[in-house]
Amino acid sequence: MSATTFTAADAPFVDTGNTAWVLAAAALVLFMTPGLALFYGGMVRTKSVLNMMMMSFIAMGTVGTVWVLWGYSETFGPDAGGGLVGNPFTHFGLSGVLDQIYGYVPANAATGTAASGGIPGAAFVAFQVVFAIIAVALVSGAIADRAKFTTWTVFTVVWATLVYFPAAHWVFAFSGYAAETGGWIANKAQGLLFGGAGAYDFAGGTAIHINAGAAGLALALVLGKRIGFKKDPMRPHNLTLVMIGAGILWFGWFGFNAGSALGAGTQAAGVWVNTLGATCTAMLGWLVVEKFRDGHATSLGAASGVVAGLVAITPACATVSPIGALIVGLAAGVGCAYAVGLKFRFGFDDSLDVVGVHLVGGLIGTILIGFLATKGSPTGTAGLAVNEGLFYGGGASQLWAQLEGALSVMVFSFVVTYLIGLVLHKTMGFRVSAEDETQGVDLAQHAETAYDLMPLGGRIGASAHTTPSATKATETTGANA
Amino acid sequence: MSATTFTAADAPFVDTGNTAWVLAAAALVLFMTPGLALFYGGMVRTKSVLNMMMMSFIAMGTVGTVWVLWGYSETFGPDAGGGLVGNPFTHFGLSGVLDQIYGYVPANAATGTAASGGIPGAAFVAFQVVFAIIAVALVSGAIADRAKFTTWTVFTVVWATLVYFPAAHWVFAFSGYAAETGGWIANKAQGLLFGGAGAYDFAGGTAIHINAGAAGLALALVLGKRIGFKKDPMRPHNLTLVMIGAGILWFGWFGFNAGSALGAGTQAAGVWVNTLGATCTAMLGWLVVEKFRDGHATSLGAASGVVAGLVAITPACATVSPIGALIVGLAAGVGCAYAVGLKFRFGFDDSLDVVGVHLVGGLIGTILIGFLATKGSPTGTAGLAVNEGLFYGGGASQLWAQLEGALSVMVFSFVVTYLIGLVLHKTMGFRVSAEDETQGVDLAQHAETAYDLMPLGGRIGASAHTTPSATKATETTGANA
């Protein structure tokens, strides 16, 4: 039971229930990046699992820091013009944000509706930073086994600043929520390409997945194929890690999608259900393809199907019905199961299928909204307006808007990422030496090996020099190939 | 601070705090199934860990899908007669659910109590589907190492439809919550067997654990013993996975139990505390038995004790006091530590002790309510009525009700599951060939191996054909035994 006075002139106030959910959701999404580290880490070979995980972890470190400094402001600060980017200086260091309340709806005497509370500015900051982190981390899957760690670290900062924050501004910065004017895709897209409505992307199909997928493709092209691509067996070294990772991702994704309602009400609950439904059918879809094409339904397929479904429902979760969600999931499961083969056909080494799962899955979800958007969705049943899709008699206008949003992010991301990657590659070098790659990036880049499982502990024949080395560790691996 | 107008004639409204907790709890329970996959997966041999995990994952896929289609409606739709099953068509595809509000309590001018908000229909859908999923997944522990994956997949759908949804309707469908009339155990049980009150089962000791345990026993009998049962060493291949799994289960179980309050108040908080207390003493109980019986307290024992305690407190968490919870846990820890030996005595191969832990633990918890129910419990301290148990002077009536609830679910589940299992076994075949079993179900059923930890990555002597195979993968394992 909660009880308070109400006066029509009530100041904006915080709704503890909405805030509780947003804080929990932010923690859930934060947890997704370690989950991704496991998901990706399990898929590479033993000799590069640590490097794979480190690419996600370092993204947490750099993007989190940069977010506090200028990232939040660049994304949600007042629009610097044309809906293209926020002003990175307005809220530098989060100044002027912590005491704000966002999303407060004042009472409306005319309709007789009561005021509804908002969430603290910091809760919004918290929820959005974890999106930025995982978007960056996702890209790393495309360049497994061969990236220079220092260059990747620099890349995370540059890419977040030049690609992610602008794209997130386009899609997530709704005018009047955090700042008065926001991004061009979120708000009526002014018909740049096809004219018409703004695109629906509830939780980041465009800004996160299409974005990361296109960026992954660009980096895979810049770095080139792994030694032995298409020839050597590069099977996952630890599928239990992949499964744990998929489980954590699924768990955290409820924060990602249902948290995007920025409150705990009818819309959030419906989104939760849609998120589950799509994931289930995507898993089934992927496994059925495998069973019929390859003869066996695999655990890697199940884990991949889960992620594909989650990716596809991300933009769509609030605007399709539960049945619509089952369809989105199924389409993504089947579609992505085939799409992961593209890299072999076209010969780009997107090692862990960022393109096949995130770009393709993101496109499927974003575009299907144009067909499946309905008033029977979480948004509609919560009493909010929904522009219905083609299958519900809403015409093609929403479909065009979806295509516009999806393609503009895709092209922008691919082009800018390719340039960033190229510059870094030419200056710092983005790829380890062939010898380091063969021997393994873990040892070469981190001077570590992931496992030492010999029964009696301690690798046989190793010795310790436990005085912290004052000098740089020298690798003595001369001819160890 | 939350603030709104209040009028006596207020329409049902959503309480964001309650909703926040139910959505978080639903996510927590969803996470339990991957946790279970790890818990089970760690206990089998290396050669079948993926198959073990896949049985849980596929249950997520199928049951989640079926829930949206007809499962919710079959469980919580209007009772089709006798409190035995809901109407599966009323809410097919969740139609008519997303805009509902459940659990709203109108203001009462007489007592002066204010209205209290409900939760969105979709939040209830979300919370209940994850119960259905894990109930099905639990069963798989009984048939480790030897089940045909396709048959198990079919089983999950059939069992959910014929066994779980009806049982959940009996226990969880309270008249007037989602539908006007619900199940027979939840509502006054009309004294079918012993007469008297309705049984208490707060979070599913009967519908989930006794149900899954009895079903596990039935399937273990249908499939028969593993090759080498009682003779070969079948020790857990990775106890760190078992411990991670137990940790995730414990974590998620707070959603399971405290979430079953369907709101965030005094009852939920008390349930949280009881859930912890029982788990602690169950772990201690199991370890003390081991220490005295076998000479060593083991990590598998700790993990098993945790699960046994959680199982036993599930039905009882709302109606016993914190001290009562310690007793329930201790009884379960000690009882289950002995019960897992039953399978060797009676010679049924319930591989991962679904009977010893879930059936026995569920019975202990459900029956102890008859002794320990008290007004000093979370339900009582929240101001709700509690029919006290034998030790608190409440007489034996509640005990009879508990026995009635427990035994009816057990018998129903065992009989129907045995029949389902038998039909599937005779038609599709439920067990892999002896050769596949010896070689390992992972390779035979999924064409995968879980680990490849050789220092240089990639199993020595393997070669890749990375063109996606258009034809079915042929296993060339001819004589590999």
Place this chain on the structure above:
Amino acid sequence: MSATTFTAADAPFVDTGNTAWVLAAAALVLFMTPGLALFYGGMVRTKSVLNMMMMSFIAMGTVGTVWVLWGYSETFGPDAGGGLVGNPFTHFGLSGVLDQIYGYVPANAATGTAASGGIPGAAFVAFQVVFAIIAVALVSGAIADRAKFTTWTVFTVVWATLVYFPAAHWVFAFSGYAAETGGWIANKAQGLLFGGAGAYDFAGGTAIHINAGAAGLALALVLGKRIGFKKDPMRPHNLTLVMIGAGILWFGWFGFNAGSALGAGTQAAGVWVNTLGATCTAMLGWLVVEKFRDGHATSLGAASGVVAGLVAITPACATVSPIGALIVGLAAGVGCAYAVGLKFRFGFDDSLDVVGVHLVGGLIGTILIGFLATKGSPTGTAGLAVNEGLFYGGGASQLWAQLEGALSVMVFSFVVTYLIGLVLHKTMGFRVSAEDETQGVDLAQHAETAYDLMPLGGRIGASAHTTPSATKATETTGANA
């Protein structure tokens, strides 16, 4: 939308939003201890991973049980005198707690502020017990590979009772929250040492981390160095476990810190953001030290930096600004990266760096508050009073208070723990035999081995006797060294 009547004389009521967050936060913190088990478990050698994990798990069992019995009362019961300890009998078995409401703020007609709801007593019990558990579990890192499990089990009970509960009473028992009078550090510290204000310790930098760190040092001295310390390679046997553990700890820590607001409002949200920021810069700080000192940034360094940052921001998260949090994190990352070398210099075998990370990190965070406390912090922006630090013109008084709090807990913990350890060592023995240590504590203390990953499952040449042994298991390892 939430709605209720309001009368000035309203009885204390529960705010469901605050309660939802506290329950979720308590679950998050509970999850940290299994996370810690993985983090620690991955760092030891294969032969002692289970024992390492068991030390955390058993702490959950014993401390959870003891908490319900007398621990809560000893910590939050009415002060027994001098702010030193609560009365353990008042709420024995949690009697008289479940129906309480804590933190309710009545309406204030003068200022026109509405009443704001509290949380159920049991929610507070839940949130605090998980702190007690992890504080105890943290200590175990100092005595990896060599502790007798039974003695450790006894230690957890004794240490919780004699060290943790009192220290938690000092720091967390605010007068008027649960009991009328609480602990001396939380409430104005009466200037015992340096005079002046009460120390700020929002989420337990002193009571948890300095406390556990000092206790770890004491136990490391009592038990002595591992065989082969400084000579044998004792590198982490499974860094993927360490990374999972760090991920879980990070995730759970949002409950730890933001949950300490005991509600879901502006303060909690700001704390969330600060917790993230500090962790990010701490990771970066540690990795930069490694890169320049050792030549490589390692995954163990990333995981360690994460934990160091979380430790340091724990006391400070509510009273520093986001920029302040970045500074606290950076200081902790750099400081702890160097501090873990102390044990080699001074020759104490604090095996997993409880001192270097928790004691040093806790000190850094607690003391920096004296410099960085500001009204631009979560506490300040939530409208609560903040005594500003040296850098913000607040003078040195807060710094002295911080030093007083930090040092008094450190000295108290070290001395009492050393005595407890010594008594246990002389009576029960705290260390396994040299032979058991060489062979591995897992086998010696738990009769288990963590992994059995041979391709065909089941260790070659093992045989099973599956009749539960009625007699004590005899180890036949005679001369197996």
Place this chain on the structure above:
Amino acid sequence: MKLITAIIKPHQLDEVKEALEAFGVAGMTISEASGYGRQRGHSEVYRGAEYTVDFVPKVRLEVLVDDVDASDVIEVILKAAQTGRIGDGKIWAVPVDDVVRVRTGERGADAL
């Protein structure tokens, strides 16, 4: 003295061990190996990419025996390891100059 080495199927190890014990052999050393021969490996499929594992898991068994026992021990292993299916493995004997028991320094037959 002879060193008898046998490459056998992992599942036959228990039988071989018991047969050797019954025959009176007091000790042996085993290790994991992978074999290549007539017996084929298996295929695995990951995201549609197929891998062929050419080598098959085997156990490598070494027994030091007196010259006189050599052919009997070979016979004992042969019988216990045989399943009649492809991949049953090989046994071979190599002459040994000298054997020492580390614990005692005993040499030759005494060292077995």
Place this chain on the structure above:
Amino acid sequence: MKLITAIIKPHQLDEVKEALEAFGVAGMTISEASGYGRQRGHSEVYRGAEYTVDFVPKVRLEVLVDDVDASDVIEVILKAAQTGRIGDGKIWAVPVDDVVRVRTGERGADAL
């Protein structure tokens, strides 16, 4: 008959295997090994403490061959395994008294 044992770099295994097949060798047995010699190991650093791993991963290859083929087989392995860099490994030959195929009991050259 001879037993040819070769310690080689793991990455050369595929080439050696193919060369042996091409030469007509029908079977072989491999196992994991760690080598110590001129080639140095590597260092790892954990929380500032440095570990030196002295041993280098190697593959141990065993091939039973007829006396006449022995030197040819050595030559084949030598060529396929050679990278010219330190640590390429060793090959040696040991005389074998007898070889048995477990499946059939065949002896000598027939057993290969």
Place this chain on the structure above:
Amino acid sequence: MKLITAIIKPHQLDEVKEALEAFGVAGMTISEASGYGRQRGHSEVYRGAEYTVDFVPKVRLEVLVDDVDASDVIEVILKAAQTGRIGDGKIWAVPVDDVVRVRTGERGADAL
């Protein structure tokens, strides 16, 4: 030339390696093995079911030496590996026809 093979306790490896280095042996190859003999294995208990692991972890060490060094090397290993407790292991020597260094193709003593 001779091939000296030693089965030793894993914890003695470091000492043996150092002793061999001190004696002047330039290289060696080791692998993991499991031994069966007088030394007994251990028991493990899982949910009340007891497993006996009969085999004990050992290290298998191989050193190629010149004929003249063979008995000295055996002596060196013997001393370094001896703890005097059951399970210390075995050392044996086998005649070797030929040794080749893969990197250079050198043969015989030069290849060591």
